[in-house]
Amino acid sequence: MGILDKVTAILPWRSERRDRPPGRAEAQALRDDLDRWLQQVMDDPWGRPGASDLRWVPAVSMRETDDELVVTAEVPGLDRDDLALSITPAGLMIRGEKREEKEDKRKGVYVSESRYGSFVRTVPLPPGLDVDRATAQVKRGVLTVKFPKVAARPGAHRVPVGT
Secondary structure (H helix, E strand, C coil): CCHHHHHHHHCHHHHHHCCCCCCHHHHHHHHHHHHHHHHHHHHCCCCCCCHHHHHCCCCEEEEECCCEEEEEEECCCCCHHHEEEEEECCEEEEEEEEEEEEEEEECCEEEEEEEEEEEEEEECCCCCECHHHCEEEEECCEEEEEEEECCCCCCCCCCCCCC
């Protein structure tokens, strides 16, 4: 039994291939699986919860009503002083910075933990919004930005095209 057979035998998602000798496609699939596994180990070597928080980017949703466009972003633990919003040609740019420091001093125990992370997220905006009248608020860890739609010019209207 070769090394490929031994390794393939312990990989549960490749167990269905045990009945025939490994070929070029199976060897490539095994290599791809090992590459993915090694990449995970390199990204988070200890498998610690919270280790991936350094790459955190808030989840964003966008919904449209007849009068406005509403963008919401989940920003737990951040308040208005931790956020900066700007309108760029690419859309709404949300910048945030999270600093958290904790100290625990008890008899015979001293623990000091700190966590830092920043993010930038750009949300593309459709045309037809009045970005000068946009409003934003943060409440219970959710950032809500509302963009009113531009009203049609007075006297302007669509002309239907007939056949």
